[in-house]
Amino acid sequence: MSVPIITGRAIVKSFGGRSWFGGADTSKRAVDTIDLDVNEGETLAIVGESGSGKSTLARMLLGLVKPTSGEIAYYGQAMSGFSAPDWAKFRKSVQPIFQDPASSLNPRMRVDTTLANVLRRHKLATAATMDSAIGELLASVGLDATQFHDRYPHQLSGGQQQRIAIARAMAVRPKLIIADEPLSSLDMSVQAQILDLLVSLKTSRNLGLVLISHDLNVVDAIADRVIVMYLGKVVEAGPTRQVLGNPASDYTRSLLAAKLVADPRLARERRLAMEAAMGKHPQSTIQGASP
Numbered sequence: 001m002s003v004p005i006i007t008g009r010a011i012v013k014s015f016g017g018r019s020w021f022g023g024a025d026t027s028k029r030a031v032d033t034i035d036l037d038v039n040e041g042e043t044l045a046i047v048g049e050s051g052s053g054k055s056t057l058a059r060m061l062l063g064l065v066k067p068t069s070g071e072i073a074y075y076g077q078a079m080s081g082f083s084a085p086d087w088a089k090f091r092k093s094v095q096p097i098f099q100d101p102a103s104s105l106n107p108r109m110r111v112d113t114t115l116a117n118v119l120r121r122h123k124l125a126t127a128a129t130m131d132s133a134i135g136e137l138l139a140s141v142g143l144d145a146t147q148f149h150d151r152y153p154h155q156l157s158g159g160q161q162q163r164i165a166i167a168r169a170m171a172v173r174p175k176l177i178i179a180d181e182p183l184s185s186l187d188m189s190v191q192a193q194i195l196d197l198l199v200s201l202k203t204s205r206n207l208g209l210v211l212i213s214h215d216l217n218v219v220d221a222i223a224d225r226v227i228v229m230y231l232g233k234v235v236e237a238g239p240t241r242q243v244l245g246n247p248a249s250d251y252t253r254s255l256l257a258a259k260l261v262a263d264p265r266l267a268r269e270r271r272l273a274m275e276a277a278m279g280k281h282p283q284s285t286i287q288g289a290s291p
């Protein structure tokens, strides 16, 4: 029995807009009519190359960006009709983790202050219990409180910063984590550790996890279901084993093939060939550097 936490129906996000005086419509759909469900306790991966609309979709699911059209609901309640208390509850239950932990942490705030602010705001600790609550949180992300509580973000490695960002997200006991490329800014050697941490927290707390990643090995290892996006649309969706093991679309097959292409020039050639095969206009799809 899967209980949906978030349901999205025909979600669209356009950027730019129709110019005045009847000019051409210059708007561009970053997310183009997407349906999705995110279920309790499930890991849903969203994959697709840079510019396919993954982050825009994530921001809408987090309530940070309003859809141009369509509807997103949280436990069946439309977000467009949220009251202030609804938003407060939602903001607590659905937590983001971003790619760059340094920019998601306040550089002038010590680790313990960052965590204390969250715990206090949500009344999860009192002055008397604060130190032990912070200690527990740090321990839950594999950091020793005595060593780390008084550090500032710049005194931490990228992996440690991401652990703090995860601790902050976990502090409010969320139902769902939405992680947008949470490993991409980290050293290879650290990526597996942070992934392990996310997966073990997710499992022990029965969280839902939306994982945006371009690393199909990671997706293969941890996701229950996969959504493949291309130019704002869902190309393919289904159980991980099915989508990655026996992809129905050429696009997914090409993403899988790209796992093996380390040379960026080859990757670009492959992409051009793929876009030609899909009948897309290259200029409209080619993004700059890799994510």
Ligand SMILES: Nc1ncnc2c1ncn2[C@@H]1O[C@H](COP(=O)(O)OP(=O)(O)O)[C@@H](O)[C@H]1O
Pocket: 015, 016, 029, 030, 048, 049, 050, 051, 052, 053, 054, 055, 056, 057, 291
């Ligand atoms: N704030 C914005 N203003 C204009 N265009 C945007 C904005 N955010 C994203 N886009 C465009 O929307 C498309 C999807 O971007 P994004 O959601 O960041 O994709 P991804 O995360 O898959 O790389 C891209 O073409 C991007 O340039």
Ligand SMILES: [Mg+2]
Pocket: 054, 055, 056, 180
């Ligand atoms: Mg992105």
